[in-house]
Amino acid sequence: MNLDLFDTLEPSDNRQQQLAQDAFVLRGFAIPYVPELLPALAAIQQAAPFRHLVTPGGLRMSVALTNCGRLGWTSDRHGYRYTATDPDSGRPWPAMPAVFLRLAQAAAAQAGFDAFMPDACLVNRYEPGTKLSLHQDKDEQDYNAPIVSVSLGIPALFQFGGHARSDKTERVPLFHGDVVVWGGVDRLRYHGVLPLKEGQHPLLGRQRINFTFRKAG
DNA sequence: AAGTACCA
């Protein structure tokens, strides 16, 4: 018997879970959108393929990413920033599909953030073994808008920490269709994703796809 | 430093 946290957890019937004052997990919230999300994702990655970026420290990120929307998050040796064009192609990032915007706005409203107007959607692709170290989202122009994070595919353990990197983190399992929304007093909390466990998802195979919606500009 | 190595 070798039961870890995942083995003991199922996609929850609790539709909404409060993580902190202004942070919520909306269980299965994205499920009704999935039939439209996946074809839209296929078009995005055709126009702007997933790629591995390098951090300002010069190290390769294990997670592969692309973007849609007016602005896209990128990183290189010189730092993190949002750009209007894909550095790999020189073309604008693919437009944000209407279904992406609808989902992001509905999730934000459900968590109490009205009139969310994201102009950036970072698309992260996790394969088993990949991770995203604890970090803050602080490359955006204003911190009033929340962050909306959509999970698809195989499950992950999300870490939600405090305002200092060394603060204790809460581990939250995220399953296909779950949406996490944080803003307000929790907007700058550290967060990350632990190394992905092996898995297979009926629609997405051996990967987890995450959409992170932000107001960057 | 959105990353890793190393230590206690």
Next chain:
DNA sequence: TACT
């Protein structure tokens, strides 16, 4: 904690 240190650090390219």
